[in-house]
Amino acid sequence: MELRHLRYFLAVAEERHFGRAAARLHIAQPPLSQQIRQLETELGVRLLDRNTRRVELTEAGAAYLDRIRLVLAAVDEAGEVARRVAAGLQGRLSVGCVGSATYSLLPAVARRLREELPGVEVAFRGEMLGAQQVAALQRRDIDLALLRPPVDDPGILVRVLRSDALIVVLPDGHRLASRDRLSVADLRDEDFVVHAIRDSAMHGTVRRLCDRAGFEPRIRHEVVETSTLVTFVAAGLGVAIVPEPVAQLGVPGATYRPLAEQDARIDLAVAVRAGDDSPVIDQATRVLSETVRGLALRTLFQP
Incomplete structure (x- = not known):
C-alpha cells in the first residue's frame, strides 16, 4: 500500500464517481479503477459498491474514509512542518546577550x-x-x-x-x-x-x-x-x-x-x-x- 492508494480512494469516495475522480486526479479512469481494486484486495474488504451511474461507500469504506482523512492530513502537516523547519521558520533558538x-x-x-x-x-x-x-x-x-x-x-x-x-x-x-x-x-x-x-x-x-x-x-x-x-x-x-x-x-x-x-x-x-x-x-x-x-x-x- 502506498499513499497514492489512499489519495485515489479519497477522491473516489468524495466524488462518488470514477470518471470525476480520475479527472480530479489527472489520470485515466482504468488505472484508477485498478488501483482501487488493488487496495481492496490488500485490505481484504470491499470499500465501494459500484454501479453504472454511481459509486457508494460500503460500511467498511465509510469507516476507512474517516481514518485515511486523518492519515493524509497528518502526512500533509508533516510535510509542511518539514518545509518550515528547512526554511528556518520553525524550531527553537536560544540567544545570549x-x-x-x-x-x-x-x-x-x-x-x-x-x-x-x-x-x-x-x-x-x-x-x-x-x-x-x-x-x-x-x-x-x-x-x-x-x-x-x-x-x-x-x-x-x-x-x-x-x-x-x-x-x-x-x-x-x-x-x-x-x-x-x-x-x-x-x-x-x-x-x-x-x-x-x-x-x-x-x-x-x-x-x-x-x-x-x-x-x-x-x-x-x-x-x-x-x-x-x-x-x-x-x-x-x-x-x-x-x-x-x-x-x-x-x-x-x-x-x-x-x-x-x-x-x-x-x-x-x-x-x-x-x-x-x-x-x-x-x-x-x-x-x-x-x-x-x-x-x-x-x-x-x-x-
Missing part, C-alpha cells in the same frame, strides 16, 4: 523575531559576559550570542553589528559631574568599578584606555552584571567606563558623561558556531542584523 545589548537591543530584537518568525520558540539569556557566551555556544546551551569582541576561538564566527561610544558613569554629585565632557586622564585619581577580568572585553578595554592615558586604574570592585556595576557607581563605590547603551538603564543616582576621546569605542557583534548550518540560526541572524540597521541608537551626547 551582553549586558548593554540586553537593555538597548533585546526588546526590539524579541519583538521582530516574534513578528517574522512566529513559529520559532526563542529563549533569551541576558547579562552574559563574552567568555560566558562563548562557552555556552561551545556547549550548545545557546545558539546565537550578542557580545563584545574579540573572540579568540576559531570555532566561533563573529560579525560586527555596530560600534558603540564609551562613556563615563559617575555618582550623582561627583566633582567631575559638572563638566560636559571628560577625558580618561581625568579619572586618574578615582576608584574604578569594572567587569570581571576573565570574562569581559570591557575590562581589557578600560585597562588599555587608562594605560594610554598614562596611569593604571585603581580597581576596587569587579562585577559580572552591568546593572550591578552601575548600581555600585550610584552607591558611590567608584566610577566606571561603559558602552553608551548602558545609560538606558536609568539607575537612580548615576550620572553619565561622554568621553573626549573620539576613538573610545567598542564593537557589538553577533557570534555563532562555525559550521552550524541551522536554518533557524540563519533566519535569526538576518532578523538581528536588519533590526540593528533599522534601529537608530538613541545617542545621549552629541560629538
Whole structure:
C-alpha cells in the first residue's frame, strides 16, 4: 500500500464517481479503477459498491474514509512542518546577550523575531559576559550570542553589528559631574568599578584606555552584571567606563558623561558556531542584523 492508494480512494469516495475522480486526479479512469481494486484486495474488504451511474461507500469504506482523512492530513502537516523547519521558520533558538545589548537591543530584537518568525520558540539569556557566551555556544546551551569582541576561538564566527561610544558613569554629585565632557586622564585619581577580568572585553578595554592615558586604574570592585556595576557607581563605590547603551538603564543616582576621546569605542557583534548550518540560526541572524540597521541608537551626547 502506498499513499497514492489512499489519495485515489479519497477522491473516489468524495466524488462518488470514477470518471470525476480520475479527472480530479489527472489520470485515466482504468488505472484508477485498478488501483482501487488493488487496495481492496490488500485490505481484504470491499470499500465501494459500484454501479453504472454511481459509486457508494460500503460500511467498511465509510469507516476507512474517516481514518485515511486523518492519515493524509497528518502526512500533509508533516510535510509542511518539514518545509518550515528547512526554511528556518520553525524550531527553537536560544540567544545570549551582553549586558548593554540586553537593555538597548533585546526588546526590539524579541519583538521582530516574534513578528517574522512566529513559529520559532526563542529563549533569551541576558547579562552574559563574552567568555560566558562563548562557552555556552561551545556547549550548545545557546545558539546565537550578542557580545563584545574579540573572540579568540576559531570555532566561533563573529560579525560586527555596530560600534558603540564609551562613556563615563559617575555618582550623582561627583566633582567631575559638572563638566560636559571628560577625558580618561581625568579619572586618574578615582576608584574604578569594572567587569570581571576573565570574562569581559570591557575590562581589557578600560585597562588599555587608562594605560594610554598614562596611569593604571585603581580597581576596587569587579562585577559580572552591568546593572550591578552601575548600581555600585550610584552607591558611590567608584566610577566606571561603559558602552553608551548602558545609560538606558536609568539607575537612580548615576550620572553619565561622554568621553573626549573620539576613538573610545567598542564593537557589538553577533557570534555563532562555525559550521552550524541551522536554518533557524540563519533566519535569526538576518532578523538581528536588519533590526540593528533599522534601529537608530538613541545617542545621549552629541560629538
